[in-house]
Amino acid sequence: MASRNNAGLSRERIIVEALHIIAGRGLGGLSMRRLGDALEVEAMAVYHHFPRGKEQLFNSIAAYVTTARVVSGLSEGEGPEEEELPAAGTGDEDAERVESLPWDRRITVWAEDYRARLLAYSGAMSLLMHRAPRTLAEHRTIAMLDAALAEAGLSGDDVPRGRDALLAYCLGSVGHQVRHEGREDAPEEAEALARFLFGLRALLRGLTP
Amino acid sequence: MASRNNAGLSRERIIVEALHIIAGRGLGGLSMRRLGDALEVEAMAVYHHFPRGKEQLFNSIAAYVTTARVVSGLSEGEGPEEEELPAAGTGDEDAERVESLPWDRRITVWAEDYRARLLAYSGAMSLLMHRAPRTLAEHRTIAMLDAALAEAGLSGDDVPRGRDALLAYCLGSVGHQVRHEGREDAPEEAEALARFLFGLRALLRGLTP
């Protein structure tokens, strides 16, 4: 309405605002026009930052949600559908402390963190079902899981299989939880976390040769 | 166009046609108008069978997808958002044969079947992230899993926790698979199934006290 170029517009600001709308009104409540309003800009302005439109915005949201603490802007990937987010800047001491832990603790720390992130943006869970943008965070996660599983004694095909089992379990655990969120027989967060850890421990135990 | 009352319209026909469209053009490609066209009916005719509109249709699709072989029509649930689908009619001999298996085989048979069903309607996976309609099939599945886990030696809170871990793993495993479907580093179905079973065996082993 007031009509002034809002120079602050950036890919990250747009994504954060989109996640805000998703949190408040659900994924179906996110429209380009509403997103524009929230950013105090005409809806069509976001097309300048996401030329391939809502599809690209969704991919970027999926990348953002699955990526550890974001630092700066997003850089355009070279592939047709790629989005890249740089990961953690300030948490390097944490990283060092984590690396000295035994393999199962390392996986557990990662899993709790991943779960918390997915839960924080639970309104975007359905986006993750059909988008696996290649991010730096994904690459690091796989490397970390594979190393931990190798340390646990797995080898050969068991490593990618065990790693996929862990990724699937975390994704599914959050999916299962948000799926039941509105129901009166759904456990509260404390019990949901307890169940998550119970299943994770079982999976880790069963994975060990 | 030709304009004749297509008396054959029913809830199930609508759902099946909707799943057809979803399979072909994705969830975003399903519109009431397109659905009407496919059913050779005006779009507004489906509102007579789903008075609460697309939201109710989505809930019914979620119920349909998570429910074993459907037999007849869908009956209206009494709760505000409930949909009910009757389960298996012809498979009773199967059920008897399955009941005589050891607990871990019973769970594995169920898991493979559940996975296959989710995979068959993989375009609707994102619908399942925010809808857990109470179905007869869900109730039976929980009863079966709880009984099997009790037989395995679990007791107390470990039973619902173990059961949720299994449900979460199956959901997440399919989610993880369809999530990576377009990517060139995605395993083919044979390897995907192998990974699914590998993780399931690990989880079952880890769940046993």
Added chain:
DNA sequence: ACCTGAACACCGTTCAAGT
């Protein structure tokens, strides 16, 4: 480079009307 504003084709849903 970054944003606007009008335009177009499409969408979900309501409602009065037909049979």
Added chain:
DNA sequence: ACCTGAACACCGTTCAAGT
């Protein structure tokens, strides 16, 4: 009971234009 058809408010996206 079951379906039609017009209408309304909204949507994603394109494009020419502004600065």
